[in-house]
Amino acid sequence: MGHPVAFRLVLVMVAGAFAGLGFVGSLHFVDTDVEGEPDVEIEMVADDWYFEPNDIVVEKGDHVLLEIESRQSQTGQFDHGIHIPNLGVDEHLAAGEMHKVEFIADEVGEHMFYCNAFCGAGHDDMQGTIRVVDEGEGARDGKDLPVRGSEDAIEELPYEVADDGVKEFNLTAEHIMWDYGTDQEGNEYVVESWGYNGQLPGPEIRVQEGDDVRINFENNAPINTTVHWHGVDLDIEADGVPGVTQEPVKPGENYTYEFTAEPAGTRFYHTHGSDHTDEAEQMDMGLAGPLIIEPEEPRFGEIDVDHTMVLSERTDEQIFPIQGQIYPNIPEIEVEEGDRVRVRMINAGSSTFHPMHLHGHQFEVVAKDGNPVPEAAVQERNVKTVHPGETVDVIFEADNPGHWMFHCxxxxHSAGGMVAEVIYEDHERNMH
Ligand SMILES: [Cu+2]
Structure with missing residues (x-):
């Protein structure tokens, strides 16, 4: 299974190529016409019988350096080779040596590469692709990425009803710099991210129970990925598990998910990674969004304010955002006195729990994982912990005018920004 090359890999490549692999061998310099410093350096292994990585994304015009370790075969002394016909690369890779192969990625498109030396029984498997994207599209470092923030985000993903009556949504994965906002000390958090439709969290998908739904997914991020519909009782073809229900969607490729929206409740959609090893990374980089399935008959009585909080984590930055923002930038829960307020909490983080605490009010925990809590089991609380992958719906009466914290x-986590606020209309702000 192929692994995409994240640009962060590049940083460790030079050191890793000579030290990390424990490789002792000679370095073979290919005589090349390419001059100057490479833009992208990629550490690669050629072995029996694969290239790793075998799925590479670079930008048009990039000067690419492949540092290829051609491993001694377990079964013999087979040499390998690398041939990229469209990019003018044709090199012999003597076994047991390091090779530097340089080229300019001057042709946009998906270019196959393969071993051009006969190397035994698995020779035909030794192949991969180099995808050359337009400048700025597959950016290898943050400088080239579009910066986006909450002002660019939409709340709800629009749909069209197709001829067959299906609600059809267009969802993409994008590579962006996401602006989580500035904290109280003036620190800015503009962080490399992957976001559905270029935002964090992904836009809310809101449908009715029983709706037939079609999601046209397009992967514009430089990773292999899938989309999982968390908590939905769907047919297995749409479950979005790489290597189990589908091949991961490669950069530039599409996949269509079709399902009937049931059961009703607060659910979410999120990446399932390219395999199980990178799901956590892809989730925390931003690939998650709310999926609200409204019941045929309203539950829980009349609701005046319906507010969603996607809880997430960027442990590398030590921030814990709500709705893709950190305090004091998080969307406020705006209420009027007398409102019945429903807050849907979705923990889309990879690893940690959030005991969410509301000041000045008690709330009822009315649904867990989207499903209603039986009336006799409904608890009155002011803290409710939401674990990774859980959704919790709470309802409170806005009966205590003020400016109240609703925080982890x-x-x-609250120090890392996980602080929302309930603001009553016409109430003078306490401090800000
Ligand atoms: Cu927390």
Missing amino acids: HELQ
């Missing part, structure tokens, strides 16, 4: 009580 794991206080490292």
Whole structure:
């Protein structure tokens, strides 16, 4: 299974090529016409019988350096080779040596590469692709990426009803710099991210129970990925699990998910990674969004304010955003006195829990994982912990005018920005 090359890999490549692999061998310099410093350096292994990585994304015009370790075969002494016909590369890779192969990615498109030396029984498997994208599209470092923030985000993903009556949505994965906002100390958090339709969290998909739904997914991010519909009872073809229900969607490729929206409740959609090893990374980089399935008959009585909070984590930055923002930038829960307020909390983070605490009010925990809590089991609380992958719906009466915190009580998380606010209309702000 192929692995995409994240640009961060590039940083460790030079050191890794000579030290990390424990490789002792000679370095073979290919005589090349390419001059100057490479833009992209990629560490590669040629072995029996694969190239790793075998799925590479670069930009048009990039000067690419492949540092290829041609491993001693377990079964013999086969040499390998690398041939990229469209990019003018044709090199012999003597076994047991390091090779530097340089070229200019001057042709946009998907270019196959393969071993051009006969190397035994698995020779035909030794192939991969180099995808050359337009400048700025597959950016290898943050400088080239579009910066986007909450002002660019839409709340709800629009749909069209197709001729067959299906609600049809267009969802993409994008590579962006996401602006989580500036914290109270003036630190800015503009962080490399992958976001559905270029935003964090992904736009809300809101449908009715029983709707037939079609999601046309396009992967514009430089990773292999899938989309999973969390908590939906769908047919297995649409479950979005790489290597189980589908091949991961490669950069530039599409996949169509079709399902009937059931059961009703607060659910979400998120990446399932390219395999199980990178799902956590892809989730925390931003690939998650709310999926609200409205019931045929309204539950829980009349609701005046329906507010969603997607809880996430960027542990590398030590921030814990709500709705893709950190305090004091998080969307406020705006209420009027007398409102019945429903807050849907979705923990789309990879690893940590959030004991969410509301000041000045008690709330009822009315649904867990989207499903209603039986009336006799409904608890009145002011803290409710939401674990990774869980959704929790709470309802409270807005009966205490003020400006109230609704924050994570794991206080490292609130220090990292996980603080929302309930603001009553016409109430004078306490401090800001
Ligand atoms: Cu928390």
